[in-house]
Amino acid sequence: MLRTEYPTRPLECWPKMKELRRTLFREYWENQDKGNPLMLGGYGNLSSLPSGVDGRGAGLGIYYARVMRDRDLLLKCHQTMDEMGYGPEICATLRVNLASMFMGFQMRSPKGKLYKPDFIIEFHICDSQSKSTQIAWEHYQIPYFVLEIPLFPPERVETGKDYMVAQMDACIRWMEKVTGKEYDDEKLIKAVYNEWDGRVLWSRVAEFQKATPAPLDQKMFNSFATLMMWGPHQQPVTEVLWELYDETRQRVDEGIAAVSTERCRLLHEGQPPWFHRAFLRYPNLYGASYLGSAYLWGLWGAFGADEDGTWTVPLTPRERGTVLRNREDALRSLADLALDHSPIVTSHMVAPQVAATVKMVKDWHVDGVVLHIDRGCKGQSAANAETRLALREENIPCMVYESNNADPREFSEAQVMDRMDSFLESLGVSRLEAFSSGKDEED
């Protein structure tokens, strides 16, 4: 029997998001042909910075999602890295991205043209990521700059901000030198306003997930996350995020659910197994839904914390009436964003990450947490063991599975799903005979 409790419908801004993703992908390949730099590194963090020289980047793996959908190619990527001596200790995502470079398709456009990137900028939060771009630098022999985003406790964070501002200033001078272009501070300032807007919007949409029923689910967020990786500093990205924000608010007002049968709310902490497309929808079979995660919302969002640890969304510079008059103001604002309001930065410290996850569970009315002990991403799963202990102390149900976000050889589907079945049953929900998710969209 179909058990529908809440109305549901697809997101109306979905086609626009898809179209923008296609546009950004196309523009990436056209950037160098237009005389602008093509860069590697970044993954969307501090994406405003290269905008002063019209630089465009997309991390190291523009074809990452494509590889995740092709098991044979994915395995060949890992095999390539094994043969070159890069062991399985190294981040699995980055192994795939580096393999795409060694195998020669990383910088080949869909039209077949092979590009050589102009430079690499790595925003160093994750050590593995930064070591990977070093390998890319050796491969391409192009200019390379690492900008460190330091991990400081709140009481000494000003030292960290000064360090960041000094580095960003040096990075700008370096970009001018390696591109021969004069850096445009006006473009930077505009980008910084946008980056703040985009990241705050992401957080506000995440806040809507506190509602019952949740208006979105984690897989829907993942699809929009691609825009964040291209860079929230871009006006078209913030425009789509505004639409997502307005529409999600409307869904909350009208009680529109992502999962019509929602009766159990979950968080999934750590990266999911990206190669398994149905993984994040599996709980739907039980009327359960992944709302999101501290990882996903913290990676792209801007949050702060109240004294009791409650996740709070800061006002943007525009909302605060802060005028960014010059480069220094813009860089200082980026440092504030990175070190005061970026959970992805503090997530690399175990204690704050554990506390933040526990608080999120309470504030988002979560029934259970699934923790991925992810051999493929040591950085984002580092706190998960301690998080399990903390959740247990609070009598919050959680489940642990050990796998690898980007290597299917380490994912035992039968075992993981079997464990999911048991976990969901322990939460008091049983398998539905049929369900309606309201998500007919392709991701």
Place this chain on the structure above:
Amino acid sequence: MTGLADKFQQTVEQRHSYARKWKQRTGGRVVGYLCTYLPEEVLYSAGVLPVRVMGGHEPQDVTEPHIAGYYCAWCRDTLAQGVLGRYDYLDGLVTAHSCMHIRQTFHSWVKHHPIPYSYYMYMPGQVHTPQAEECLCREIEAFKCSMEEWVGKDISEDAIRDAIQVYGKHRRLMGELYQGRKGAKVSFSGAEALSVVLSSQVMDKGEHNQWLEEALSAPSSGVDAPLRLMMLGSVIDDVALVELIESLGAMVVTDDSCTGTRYFGDNTPLHTDPYTHMARFQLRKPPCPIKDMEERRRPAHVLSLARDYGVQGAIFVQEKFCDPHASDFPTLRVALEQVDIPSLKLEVDVTTPLGQLRTRIEAFMEMLQVEV
């Protein structure tokens, strides 16, 4: 230095007893540290004994709830020492920012085994930049202020300068000890040198300097090194492994490890301002992979060591699941191959399977002997 070697080695083996006796004798406090990027001079100037926390190399089952099994074996082993109470004499635990693995050890230890004092000092990664120097100077000053508050007394500039002098002397003496391993006749074996470095990380540096001076002044004609090897890795603290290698007819003449040359660096006078001096030492010493970003400095440094010490083969000692060292391995292996230095990679866990490793080392040495 047979007698002295025993003394250094015994101190390593009885490091907990040494620290307890030091505490009893001086009435001072003992602080454990997890990473060698920490400016120990600050602790020393406060009258505190800095003790590097080391693993036990014994099977353990206590860290799994805190750190998953696919994180660095050393970090799990050091956390186990804390969880098992082996360091119950510590008054504090501090670390400098390095890798994510050791951060887990620090946080789990502090959370589950509360200790009167704990401190996390930021150590920049972009060590070659002027911005990093400014940042680290401020961090060292902040650490000093925190230490003053904890010990309840001001740390005078004279005390800091004295500590810098003691540590500078130590680095000079360690340089001399390693100098004696460069020639055809090697004054100190790899196992002896390792014991000296390890003991220096758990002993009062002033006392260690005295022992070192004694060791260096003892007459030694040195011994021939039939095969000259270098060891590379993160934390090579297993003297038994080095003894095994040397028992098979080779001599470990140098290393790139934070229990070796990366610890004491060189002793170039760096700056008259004490904070700048301490910062520069940490920033300019041979980097570990985490501090070797942008253009690599490690291959050039490793090749320079290999040339200076006449190295004929290299052994990589890879802590299982250490991703920074795993990232550097292919580049370093190729760099060594280009100057005709073959290498062997050994993966080690909390416990070291000496029997299995023996077979692999023997095979490697047979190959080297054919080539030599």
